[in-house]
Amino acid sequence: MKTAQSRQKSYADKIRRDLKFxxxxxxxxxxxxxxxxxxxxxxxxxxxxxxxxxxxxxxxxxxxxxxxxxxxxxxxxxxxxxxxxxxxYMSNSLHALNFEPLQLTPNLSYEERSTQIFSRHERKLRNKVIKMVKVKLLNNSEEEATWETEIDMKSRYPKLFGES
Structure with a gap:
């Protein structure tokens, strides 16, 4: 038992590092x-x-x-x-962190809202065609835009499609 403990300790000691700030x-x-x-x-x-x-x-x-x-x-x-x-945190002059304050609810979550549609695409399956849209969320950058179904986005955000 003692040898197993010392072996585990040696594994942990290789990974563990002393951090001081x-x-x-x-x-x-x-x-x-x-x-x-x-x-x-x-x-x-x-x-x-x-x-x-x-x-x-x-x-x-x-x-x-x-x-x-x-x-x-x-x-x-x-x-x-x-x-x-x-x-x-290692400072680097080449990058800048954008820390935009979020509007948090009392349970410390927030609501994502779509702000812009970038492109449209149709996914063809065997028996049907699904229309997809690439949307940018409010607190995300353009690189983090995601593909969502057009039907879902129309029901949640009709203003993006010119409907009211």
């Missing part, structure tokens, strides 16, 4: 959730962002925890995180 460093926070079972950002667990933000460390709390400056729209979250929940 200084006051003023910027970090990403890993997978925030207020409670289990709540959909975060309108997506199921598999599709949620892995890290959010670029938040500043305010101070160190204990040996492995840090207090992070969260924006007002994340006030429902506790602002102290363990080192395993943080990822260091």
């Amino acid at each position: 200084a006051v003023g460093d910027h970090v990403f926070v890993k997978k925030i959730a207020p409670m289990k079972g709540v959909m975060r950002f309108g997506k199921k667990d598999k599709l949620i962002p892995r890290f959010i933000g670029q938040f500043e460390i305010l101070d160190r709390v204990g040996a492995l925890a840090y207090r992070v400056a969260l924006p007002p729209n994340l006030a429902g979250f506790h602002n102290i995180f363990q080192v395993s929940m943080l990822c260091k």
Whole structure:
């Protein structure tokens, strides 16, 4: 039993790395959730962002925890995180993070709204043709536009098709 434990410890030690942050460093926070079972950002667990933000460390709390400056729209979250929940932000002048505040509901989710139709396409199956439209969502960039069925989009967003 002792040899199995030491072998597992040696495997874990290769993966584990000691992270230390200084006051003023910027970090990403890993997978925030207020409670289990709540959909975060309108997506199921598999599709949620892995890290959010670029938040500043305010101070160190204990040996492995840090207090992070969260924006007002994340006030429902506790602002102290363990080192395993943080990822260091490496600044790079070539990229800029667009952090647009979301209008969150009390259960910390938000509604996606389509704003623009980019293109149309017809998918041909054996017995029918499905009309598809490529739509841009309100809080997403043009690269993140998705293909949706035209019937579904007409029922949810008639204004995009010139209907009222």
